[in-house]
Amino acid sequence: MKLLLTAFDPFGGEKVNPAQKAVSLVGNVGGIDIVKLTVPTVFRAASRIVIEAIRCEKPDAVLCIGQAGGRAAITPERVAINLMDARIADNASFAPSDEPIFPSAPDAYFSSLPIKKMVEAIRERGIPAEVSNTAGTFVCNELMYSVLHALKNEFPNTIGGFMHVPFIPEQAASKGANVPSMNINDVASAIEAAIAPIAEHLNS
Amino acid sequence: MKLLLTAFDPFGGEKVNPAQKAVSLVGNVGGIDIVKLTVPTVFRAASRIVIEAIRCEKPDAVLCIGQAGGRAAITPERVAINLMDARIADNASFAPSDEPIFPSAPDAYFSSLPIKKMVEAIRERGIPAEVSNTAGTFVCNELMYSVLHALKNEFPNTIGGFMHVPFIPEQAASKGANVPSMNINDVASAIEAAIAPIAEHLNS
Amino acid sequence: MKLLLTAFDPFGGEKVNPAQKAVSLVGNVGGIDIVKLTVPTVFRAASRIVIEAIRCEKPDAVLCIGQAGGRAAITPERVAINLMDARIADNASFAPSDEPIFPSAPDAYFSSLPIKKMVEAIRERGIPAEVSNTAGTFVCNELMYSVLHALKNEFPNTIGGFMHVPFIPEQAASKGANVPSMNINDVASAIEAAIAPIAEHLNS
Amino acid sequence: MKLLLTAFDPFGGEKVNPAQKAVSLVGNVGGIDIVKLTVPTVFRAASRIVIEAIRCEKPDAVLCIGQAGGRAAITPERVAINLMDARIADNASFAPSDEPIFPSAPDAYFSSLPIKKMVEAIRERGIPAEVSNTAGTFVCNELMYSVLHALKNEFPNTIGGFMHVPFIPEQAASKGANVPSMNINDVASAIEAAIAPIAEHLNS
Numbered sequence: 169m170k171l172l173l174t175a176f177d178p179f180g181g182e183k184v185n186p187a188q189k190a191v192s193l194v195g196n197v198g199g200i201d202i203v204k205l206t207v208p209t210v211f212r213a214a215s216r217i218v219i220e221a222i223r224c225e226k227p228d229a230v231l232c233i234g235q236a237g238g239r240a241a242i243t244p245e246r247v248a249i250n251l252m253d254a255r256i257a258d259n260a261s262f263a264p265s266d267e268p269i270f271p272s273a274p275d276a277y278f279s280s281l282p283i284k285k286m287v288e289a290i291r292e293r294g295i296p297a298e299v300s301n302t303a304g305t306f307v308c309n310e311l312m313y314s315v316l317h318a319l320k321n322e323f324p325n326t327i328g329g330f331m332h333v334p335f336i337p338e339q340a341a342s343k344g345a346n347v348p349s350m351n352i353n354d355v356a357s358a359i360e361a362a363i364a365p366i367a368e369h370l371n372s
Numbered sequence: 373m374k375l376l377l378t379a380f381d382p383f384g385g386e387k388v389n390p391a392q393k394a395v396s397l398v399g400n401v402g403g404i405d406i407v408k409l410t411v412p413t414v415f416r417a418a419s420r421i422v423i424e425a426i427r428c429e430k431p432d433a434v435l436c437i438g439q440a441g442g443r444a445a446i447t448p449e450r451v452a453i454n455l456m457d458a459r460i461a462d463n464a465s466f467a468p469s470d471e472p473i474f475p476s477a478p479d480a481y482f483s484s485l486p487i488k489k490m491v492e493a494i495r496e497r498g499i500p501a502e503v504s505n506t507a508g509t510f511v512c513n514e515l516m517y518s519v520l521h522a523l524k525n526e527f528p529n530t531i532g533g534f535m536h537v538p539f540i541p542e543q544a545a546s547k548g549a550n551v552p553s554m555n556i557n558d559v560a561s562a563i564e565a566a567i568a569p570i571a572e573h574l575n576s
Numbered sequence: 577m578k579l580l581l582t583a584f585d586p587f588g589g590e591k592v593n594p595a596q597k598a599v600s601l602v603g604n605v606g607g608i609d610i611v612k613l614t615v616p617t618v619f620r621a622a623s624r625i626v627i628e629a630i631r632c633e634k635p636d637a638v639l640c641i642g643q644a645g646g647r648a649a650i651t652p653e654r655v656a657i658n659l660m661d662a663r664i665a666d667n668a669s670f671a672p673s674d675e676p677i678f679p680s681a682p683d684a685y686f687s688s689l690p691i692k693k694m695v696e697a698i699r700e701r702g703i704p705a706e707v708s709n710t711a712g713t714f715v716c717n718e719l720m721y722s723v724l725h726a727l728k729n730e731f732p733n734t735i736g737g738f739m740h741v742p743f744i745p746e747q748a749a750s751k752g753a754n755v756p757s758m759n760i761n762d763v764a765s766a767i768e769a770a771i772a773p774i775a776e777h778l779n780s
Numbered sequence: 781m782k783l784l785l786t787a788f789d790p791f792g793g794e795k796v797n798p799a800q801k802a803v804s805l806v807g808n809v810g811g812i813d814i815v816k817l818t819v820p821t822v823f824r825a826a827s828r829i830v831i832e833a834i835r836c837e838k839p840d841a842v843l844c845i846g847q848a849g850g851r852a853a854i855t856p857e858r859v860a861i862n863l864m865d866a867r868i869a870d871n872a873s874f875a876p877s878d879e880p881i882f883p884s885a886p887d888a889y890f891s892s893l894p895i896k897k898m899v900e901a902i903r904e905r906g907i908p909a910e911v912s913n914t915a916g917t918f919v920c921n922e923l924m925y926s927v928l929h930a931l932k933n934e935f936p937n938t939i940g941g942f943m944h945v946p947f948i949p950e951q952a953a954s955k956g957a958n959v960p961s962m963n964i965n966d967v968a969s970a971i972e973a974a975i976a977p978i979a980e981h982l983n984s
Contacts, residue, residue, distance in 0.1 A: 276684030
């Protein structure tokens with residue numbers, strides 16, 4: 169099995185992106201061929217690069233990782249919606265307001281990853297996890313939507329989805345006392361934990 | 373310099389107490405003589421044991437650690453109040469309601485530890501920290517109050533105080549997705565970070 | 577213009593449903609013909625009754641109101657997803673797990689109401705409001721999805737959507753100190769405020 | 781019985797202070813003589829004015845009201861501490877850091893009001909309330925401490941304390957969706973509810 173595992177570069181004034189750091193720490197998971205890729209936090213550009221990588225690498229599964237500052241748990245996303253609505257500008261200074269990603273495409277796509285099994289596998293490692301019902305309306309959602317759109321139309325046998333991760337402590341330390349965070353090794357361990365049920369799902 | 377470093381055993385249905393686990397992981401800090409002690413989460417009993425240890429060990433400083441489930445940051449406490457008011461029973465099934473700890477003693481004692489410098493030292497390690505203005509009204513507060521009362525009356529040259537720590541991930545994993553937690557190694561590192569300014573304060 | 581305005585009966589152990597109480601308080605809004613309807617918090621049954629009412633009443637717009645305990649603001653929903661996944665049973669003791677609402681229907685439908693203008697109109701009355709990107713996976717989402725599905729297929733000229741409202745104070749008073757709530761008159765006023773931009777949208 | 785009921789003017793960039801608005805709405809409560817007073821949100825000045833009013837009016841009880849933005853419930857305060865530590869400047873541009881209010885005075889004073897009965901009475905009206913263990917370290921705490929200090933030393937038969945109230949909706953509407961608020965009539969009703977047990981306490 170081959171897995172394309174993507175992350176974003178830092179955005180919104182942050183110096184690091186926990187997704188990028190954690191993906192770089194992900195090690196061997198049961199002999200799965202893991203292809204890692206970091207993409208810019210830029211509407212359209214990120215998804216174009218990931219889809220190009222899918223065409224080149226022809227993975228069996230695609231798992232995209234992104235930062236969701238303020239969440240306390242690892243959150244596999246259930247659904248991506250056909251909308252871009254940004255409160256802050258992306259890394260190319262673009263801040264779309266209520267624009268569809270693809271005007272004539274479906275309103276949403278469900279993740280084709282086994283999200284509940286992923287949550288279970290992460291919790292079994294003693295790390296907080298929960299299914300999320302919204303990937304937001306920023307670049308993370310655009311990437312998830314665009315990838316699922318491409319998989320549906322070009323690669324119907326490839327499964328894919330998105331998983332959000334919390335701030336790491338060094339990001340939260342400069343914010344208020346109530347901002348939750350998660351150690352980067354726990355984030356990496358959670359990603360590794362989530363990969364196993366993806367492989368099982370493909371084999372079943 | 374000699375430091376008495378105390379923690380509690382698990383309470384409230386939890387299987388672990390992050391304070392206890394973290395204190396056991398605390399290593400060498402600049403040659404300071406650290407005496408570790410775990411006490412039961414029981415009103416009066418915990419403070420009696422810690423005060424007895426102060427009499428035996430004659431430490432220069434006392435730092436008591438406890439769990440504050442729901443907090444996202446390490447929180448040195450500013451003040452302990454002369455009150456016991458428990459929502460849940462302690463580990464001896466005692467749940468006092470609005471009782472003073474010592475009827476004729478002062479309403480409160482401020483921590484004599486350098487709490488703001490402790491916060492700074494913890495944040496410098498990239499770990500979230502903030503001064504807290506309430507240690508609650510459960511066993512943690514009773515221990516802090518009783519120790520400060522004893523220090524004031526018996527050991528005026530010894531400084532002391534309390535620091536709360538968050539749940540660890542394995543505790544939060546079985547709770548809701550919004551419950552923050554902190555890796556046990558980060559908790560231990562934060563305690564080590566907090567000890568240095570205590571030593572400096574004694575030397576100044 | 578005719579508006580079908582629906583609410584749910586109490587569920588999840590609550591004695592009241594703020595949606596039901598608030599809808600009953602909604603008064604005249606610019607001469608709009610408002611047809612009010614309370615439906616049971618039951619999967620399928622609620623949507624069947626509302627769709628039947630749409631067929632009878634032939635409204636120009638449908639606005640369904642539901643309770644979102646824990647939210648502090650009025651939240652017009654952006655999207656409904658083709659999924660039923662219940663943590664608690666509905667009022668007919670049904671708790672589906674990861675079931676599609678209609679197996680061969682689209683993954684989601686966007687609200688066809690002017691949600692951002694509704695938020696603006698509510699805030700202009702000094703009441704907190706924000707667009708929500710998830711209506712959850714309980715009966716509220718099922719009703720919103722089923723209504724939008726019916727509108728698309730049977731009544732393409734009728735617009736519709738869903739708006740969640742917070743607990744009222746009497747519900748929050750028996751819960752923790754951090755549970756937000758909103759006065760029932762403010763909830764009713766917010767619904768009235770939201771109706772004006774719906775009428776304008778139809779006239780534009 | 782005579783009650784001195786105080787509130788603050790707006791601070792921290794707010795256009796209103798819910799304490800001030802609510803106190804102005806408080807009506808007759810069982811024939812109690814209520815003397816209302818608004819004071820500036822300024823360290824020392826507020827307490828000087830209130831203490832002067834106590835000397836003039838000779839009330840049986842003093843209830844000071846202040847805004848605690850971010851709280852969802854009415855919170856009678858349990859204790860005031862001998863400390864000023866401001867994150868933002870007061871309305872006279874003063875922002876003390878870790879300064880005692882009175883250098884040789886006790887570390888804290890407990891409220892002498894029946895705070896748990898006040899909580900009960902407020903909840904009976906269906907309004908969220910809870911005892912708070914920290915009045916913070918800003919002007920609210922300074923006023924509460926200074927008043928309790930004066931009562932203890934000059935007016936031992938007068939009881940007094942402080943109660944924090946949430947933002948009102950018009951304040952929260954311009955903040956994030958998660959900022960809780962409470963209708964100003966509910967805040968006023970809660971203050972009226974809290975006055976009855978104060979009168980009963982004096983009569984008992």
